[in-house]
Amino acid sequence: MNENETRTESTHDTPQAPDVDGARRGFIGTAAGLSAAALVAPGVFLHSVAAAPRTEPVTSDVRWGLLIDTAKCAEGCSACVEACDRENGLDLQEPQGSESKWEHQKAVWIRKVKLQDNQTGRITQLPLMCQHCEDPPCVDVCPTGASFKRADGIVMVDRHLCIGCRYCMMACPYKARSFVHQETHGQLTAVPRGKGCVESCNLCVHRRDYGEASTACVDACVQEGHEAIVFGDLKDPNSVISQRLRELPSRQIREDLVLNTGVRYAGV
Amino acid sequence: MKRVVYREWRIPPERYWSLLGFLAALIGIAALSFGYMEHQGHWVSGMNNSVVWGMPHVFAVFLIIAASGALNIASIGTVFKKPIYKPLGRLSGLLAVAMLMGGLLVLVMDLGRPERLIVAMTNYNFSSIFAWNIFLYTGFMAIVIAYLWSMADRKGGPFNYPIGMLALVWRLALTTGTGSIFGFLVARQAYDAAILGPMFVALSFAYGLAVFMLVLIFGFEEEGRPIGPRMMRRLRNLLALFISVALYFILIYHLTNLYIAKNDSLEHWLLLSGGIYTALFWGGWILAGSLVPMWILYHPVLSQKRDWIVAACALVIVGGFAAMYVIIIGSQAFPMAMFPGYTILESGFTDGVNGAAAPYWPTIPEILLGLGGVAVALLITVVGVRVLQFLPESLADDVVALDEETLDAAPFAKPA
Numbered sequence: 001m002n003e004n005e006t007r008t009e010s011t012h013d014t015p016q017a018p019d020v021d022g023a024r025r026g027f028i029g030t031a032a033g034l035s036a037a038a039l040v041a042p043g044v045f046l047h048s049v050a051a052a053p054r055t056e057p058v059t060s061d062v063r064w065g066l067l068i069d070t071a072k073c074a075e076g077c078s079a080c081v082e083a084c085d086r087e088n089g090l091d092l093q094e095p096q097g098s099e100s101k102w103e104h105q106k107a108v109w110i111r112k113v114k115l116q117d118n119q120t121g122r123i124t125q126l127p128l129m130c131q132h133c134e135d136p137p138c139v140d141v142c143p144t145g146a147s148f149k150r151a152d153g154i155v156m157v158d159r160h161l162c163i164g165c166r167y168c169m170m171a172c173p174y175k176a177r178s179f180v181h182q183e184t185h186g187q188l189t190a191v192p193r194g195k196g197c198v199e200s201c202n203l204c205v206h207r208r209d210y211g212e213a214s215t216a217c218v219d220a221c222v223q224e225g226h227e228a229i230v231f232g233d234l235k236d237p238n239s240v241i242s243q244r245l246r247e248l249p250s251r252q253i254r255e256d257l258v259l260n261t262g263v264r265y266a267g268v
Numbered sequence: 269m270k271r272v273v274y275r276e277w278r279i280p281p282e283r284y285w286s287l288l289g290f291l292a293a294l295i296g297i298a299a300l301s302f303g304y305m306e307h308q309g310h311w312v313s314g315m316n317n318s319v320v321w322g323m324p325h326v327f328a329v330f331l332i333i334a335a336s337g338a339l340n341i342a343s344i345g346t347v348f349k350k351p352i353y354k355p356l357g358r359l360s361g362l363l364a365v366a367m368l369m370g371g372l373l374v375l376v377m378d379l380g381r382p383e384r385l386i387v388a389m390t391n392y393n394f395s396s397i398f399a400w401n402i403f404l405y406t407g408f409m410a411i412v413i414a415y416l417w418s419m420a421d422r423k424g425g426p427f428n429y430p431i432g433m434l435a436l437v438w439r440l441a442l443t444t445g446t447g448s449i450f451g452f453l454v455a456r457q458a459y460d461a462a463i464l465g466p467m468f469v470a471l472s473f474a475y476g477l478a479v480f481m482l483v484l485i486f487g488f489e490e491e492g493r494p495i496g497p498r499m500m501r502r503l504r505n506l507l508a509l510f511i512s513v514a515l516y517f518i519l520i521y522h523l524t525n526l527y528i529a530k531n532d533s534l535e536h537w538l539l540l541s542g543g544i545y546t547a548l549f550w551g552g553w554i555l556a557g558s559l560v561p562m563w564i565l566y567h568p569v570l571s572q573k574r575d576w577i578v579a580a581c582a583l584v585i586v587g588g589f590a591a592m593y594v595i596i597i598g599s600q601a602f603p604m605a606m607f608p609g610y611t612i613l614e615s616g617f618t619d620g621v622n623g624a625a626a627p628y629w630p631t632i633p634e635i636l637l638g639l640g641g642v643a644v645a646l647l648i649t650v651v652g653v654r655v656l657q658f659l660p661e662s663l664a665d666d667v668v669a670l671d672e673e674t675l676d677a678a679p680f681a682k683p684a
Contacts, residue, residue, distance in 0.1 A: 081616060096311040104316035104618055104627060111616030115607055123613070128606075137455060143398035144391040163388050164380015166320040167398055173455035175604055175619060179320060179380060181311035195309045196380025253606055257454055268607075 054209045063153035064203050065132065065234040065262035066218070067241050067250060072228035073125040075114070080127050080229065083220030084110045087204060089188040096182045107178035107193075109201040110217055115268070124268050127217065127229065129201035130155055130176040131253060132262030138168035138177065147198075153234070153262050156202040164196040173254050176200045203231070234262065272355045272667065274420075274657035277650075279490045284654060291647040298640020301633035302377045310380065313634050318618060318626030319600045324378035326592040327638025330475065331371030331645060332405075332446055333468055334588070336439040337476015339364040339412065342419070343439070346432030351669035352502060355660040356484070361416040362652045363480055363645075364439075365409055370645030372405060374638055397448050404442045411435050420657065443469045450595065457534045458599030463524065467517040471591065473510040478584035481507065483649060485578055487659055496665035497572075504577050508565035511558050511584065518554075533623075534602055538594070542625065545598035548590040557587010601625040 085091040088109060095102045110129040116122070136155045138147045146161035147168045157168075169177045177200040184193045190206040193199065204215040218231045232241030248266040252259070277284075305313055315322040341360035345353035376382055392399045415431045418424030424431075447468030453459040481503050488495050522539070525531040538545060561580035570576040603612075603620020612619050618626065653659050660667075 078616070096309070100627075101316070102311070104318060105311050106317075108317070108617045111619075112614070113612060113616070113619060114614035115610040116613050118609055118611055124610075128617075128619075137453075139393075140395045141398065141453075142393055143396045143402065144387055145393040146391075161387055161391055162381065163384045164382075165398065166380070167396070167449075169317070169320040170459075170600070171453050171455055173604065174606060175318070175617065178317050179310065179315075181316075182309040194381075196306075198380070 054211065058150050058152045058208075060151040060153075061235065062233040063235045063262060064208065065153065065232065065241060065264065066203070066215075067230040067232075067244050067248070067264050067266065068126055069228050069230075069244075069248065070124050070126045070265060070267040072226050073112075073127065074224070074226055074228075075123075075125055077224055077226065078112055079220040079224045079226075080217035081110055081112060083216040084129075084201070087216035088191045089193060092184075092186055092188075094182065094185065105179075105181040107180055107199060109176075109178070109199070126265060126268060128174065128176070128253075129217075129263065130172075131174050131259070132201075132203065134260035134262070136259065137171040137173065137257075141167045141171040143167065150205075152208070154203050154205055154208065155200075156205060157197065157199050159192060159194050159197045159199070162194075162197040164198065166198060168198055172200075173257055173259070273661045274355075274358065274659060275661050276655065276657055277487060277491060277653040277659055283490070284650075287650060288647065291643045291650065294643035295640050295647065298377075298637050298643065301636040301640070302382075305378075305633050305637070306382060312631065314629045314631045315634075316626070316628070319597055319628035321596055321600065322628060323630040323634035324374050324637050324641075325596050326589060327641050328371045328374040328378070329446065329596060330588055330592045331367045331374070331641055333443055333472040334475040334479050335364045335367035335371060335645075336408070336443045336446075336469075337472035337474070338367060338480045339435060339439050340473060340476055341480055342415065343432060343436040346415075346419075346428055347436050352499065355663060355668065356480075357419050358416060358658045359484060359487075359653070360480060361412050361419065362658050363483060363649055364476075365412050365416075366648035366652070367479070367645040368405060368408060369648060370641040370643075373644055374641035377637060377640075397445055397452065401442075401445050401449070404438070404445050408435075408438055408442050411438050440469060443472045450599070455604060456599055456602070457525075457531055457605060458538070458595075458602060461521060461524065463517065463521050464595075467514075467521060470510070470514045470517045471588070474507065474514045474584055475588040477503070477507050477510055478581040478588070482578065482581045482585070483646075485574065485581075487653060488663070493659070494662050494664040496663055496668060498665045499663045499668050500574070500577065504565050504571055504580070507581065507584065508562050511562050511565075515554075515558050530605070530608065533605075537602055537625070538598060542598065542602075545594050545601065545625075549594045549598070552590025553587050553594060556583050557590055558584075561587070597628055601628055 082091075090107055090109060093106055095106070097105070110127050113126055113128050115124045115126070117124070132149075132153055132155045134149075134153070136147070136149055139149055139155065142148075143165065144161045144163055146158045146163070147155070148158060149155045164179070166179055169175075169179060177198050179198050180193055180195050183195050187193050204212075207215065214231045215229075218229045221227060221229045230241045230244055232239040234241060234245075236242060245264060250264040250266040251268065252261040252264060253268075313322060338360055341353055342357035342364075344350050345357045376385055379385070381387075388402065392402075394400065411431065411434055414427075415435045418428040418431045444465040447465035448462075450459045451462050451464035484503075485495065487493075522535060525535050538549060540546060542549070561583045564570050564576050564580040564583075567576075602625055603623060606619065611623065612621050615621050620626070
C-alpha cells in the first residue's frame with residue numbers, strides 16, 4: 001500500500017485555481033496522464049486486485065500473530081514505532097499541556113522496551129504492543145462489549161460502542177491500551193480516532209481487510225534489515241511464523257496468566 | 269418509651285435556603301468542571317495512560333460504598349430486629365439512595381464519552397462486573413425506595429421485613445461487586461485479590477455509619493431535636509466496631525501479600541517507600557482514619573462528648589478518602605510486573621523505568637467534580653428531610669426503645 005492511499009485524510013481543503021490557459025493545461029494534462037498511465041498501469045491493476053476490500057466475514061480459520069526475535073531487535077532502532085505512528089495516524093496527535101505530562105497522555109500502540117536481567121545483567125530489547133490474547137482480560141471487563149476479539153484473533157475496540165470508562169486499561173496486563181485524552185484533527189480514514197475512546201494495536205486491521213501480507217512494524221523492521229518481527233497465521237503450519245515458532249524457543253509475556261497471547265517472544 | 273413521631277426538618281427558611289444555595293453552587297461548579305473536562309478532553313485532568321482512574325473515582329467509589337454502608341442502620345432495625353435502630357431507618361434509606369446517586373453521577377460524568385451513556389444501558393457484556401454493577405446499582409435504588417415506602421406507609425408494614433431482607437442481601441452484593449471491580453484484575457498486583465470484595469463491605473460499614481452519624485447529629489442539632497446518651501453510645505460503639513472490622517481486613521490483605529514472595533516489592537513500596545501513597549496509607553488511612561477515631565470512641569471521657577464523636581466520624585471519612593486514594597490510585601501507580609526478574613531500563617511508554625511509580629497529581633476540575641457528587645448526595649438528603657417525614661422528632665432516652673427486643677414483647681416502632 002503506498003503512502004498516499006494509507007494516509008488519506010478525511011478532510012481536504014481545495015484551493016481555488018487561478019485563471020490559466022485552458023488549452024495549454026489540457027495538453028500538458030493529457031500528456032502527463034498518458035505517460036503516467038503507461039508507467040503505473042501494471043501496478044494499478046495489480047494493486048486493484050489486492051485492494052478489493054474483504055466482503056466475507058472474517059473466520060477463525062486463521063489466527064494472526066507476531067513472533068519477535070529479541071536477538072535481532074537492535075538498540076537505538078525505533079523504525080517499528082515510527083512506522084506504526086505513521087500508519088495509524090498517531091503522529092498526527094497534537095501535544096497538549098506540558099511535555100512531561102503529554103508523554104503519559106498521548107496514545108501509543110507500540111513501544112520499545114529495554115530490559116536488564118537482574119541476575120545476569122543481560123540486556124534485551126523488544127517492541128511491546130497489544131498481545132492479542134486468546135482470552136483477553138480487556139474483552140472480559142468491557143461493560144458494553146466495545147472491546148472485542150475478531151474471529152481471526154485480532155483484539156480491538158469498536159469505537160462506536162466505547163464509552164471511555166477505561167476499565168480495559170485497568171485490566172490489560174501489558175499496558176497496551178491508550179486513552180485519547182485530546183481533541184483529534186486530520187484523522188486517517190483507515191484509522192478513525194475519537195476523543196474519549198480507548199485504542200490499541202490492531203495488527204493493522206485495515207491491511208488485513210485488504211488482504212495485505214504484513215503490518216507496518218514488520219515492513220519497517222525488514223526495511224531496516226533486522227527482520228526481528230514476523231507476522232503471520234499461527235494456525236497455518238506452513239506459514240513462516242509457524243515454522244519459526246517450531247525452530248526457536250519462544251515464550252509469552254506473563255505466561256503465568258495463561259492468556260495464550262498471539263504475540264510471542266524469542267530470547268527473553 | 270413513647271411512640272416515635274417523624275417530622276419534617278423545620279429549620280428556619282433562610283438557613284435552609286442558604287444551605288441549599290451552597291450545595292447548588294457546589295453542583296454548579298462541578299457541572300462547569302465536567303463541561304471543561306468533557307470539552308477539552310481528559311488531558312486537562314491528572315489522569316494518564318498509566319493512572320487511568322483518578323480523583324473522580326476516589327469520590328465516586330467512596331460515595332457508592334458509603335451508600336451501601338448507610339443502609340446498615342435500617343437493616344439492623346428491620347432484619348436484625350434491634351428496635352432502638354428502628355427510628356433511624358428512614359434517614360438511613362434516604363442517605364443510601366442519595367449517596368449512590370451522587371457517586372454514580374461522578375462516575376458517569378468522568379466517562380470519556382458521557383453522551384454515550386445510552387450505549388451502556390443498551391449493550392451489555394455480562395462477563396464484565398461493570399455491566400453487573402449497572403443492575404446492582406439501579407436495583408439498589410428501586411429496592412431502597414420500596415424499603416422506605418414499607419417503613420413510612422401503614423400499608424407497607426407487612427412488607428417491611430421481606431424488603432429489608434432483600435435490601436440487606438442486595439447491598440452486600442453491591443459492595444462486593446464494587447470491590448470486585450478491582451479484586452479480579454489479574455494485571456495489577458495490588459488488585460489481584462478476591463479479599464477486596466469483602467474488604468469493601470467492611471469499609472462500607474464504617475464509612476456509611478460515619479456519614480450517617482454526621483448527618484444525623486447535624487440535622488438534630490440544627491433544629492434542637494434531642495439525641496439521648498443511650499442512642500449515642502450505641503452508634504459510637506458500632507462505629508468503633510466497624511472500624512476494627514475494617515482494620516482486620518486491611519491486616520489480612522497485607523499479610524497475604526507479604527507472604528506471597530512476588531508481591532514483596534509491592535508491599536515494600538506501599539508500606540515504606542511509596543511517597544505520598546505510604547504517607548496516606550499510614551497517616552491518613554491507618555492513623556487518622558482508624559486508630560485515632562477508635563481511641564476517641566473508646567476513651568472514657570472523650571467518648572461522652574458530642575464534639576469528639578463528631579470529630580471521630582469526620583476522621584473516619586477523611587481516612588476513607590485516603591484509603592480510596594491508596595487503593596485506587598496507588599495500586600495503579602505501582603508499575604506492572606510484566607517482566608519479573610528484569611529491570612526496565614528504557615521504555616517508550618513509561619513502563620516503570622527502574623521501578624519508578626507512574627505519576628499522578630489530581631487537578632482542580634477533578635476534585636471539584638468529585639465534590640459535586642458529595643453535594644448532590646447532600647442536596648437530595650436536605651430536600652428529602654425537609655419535605656418528607658424522615659427524621660424522628662426525638663431520640664432522647666425516654667423515647668427510644670430498650671436496647672434488646674424480648675421474644676414476647678410487641679414490635680416496638682410502629683409506622684407513625
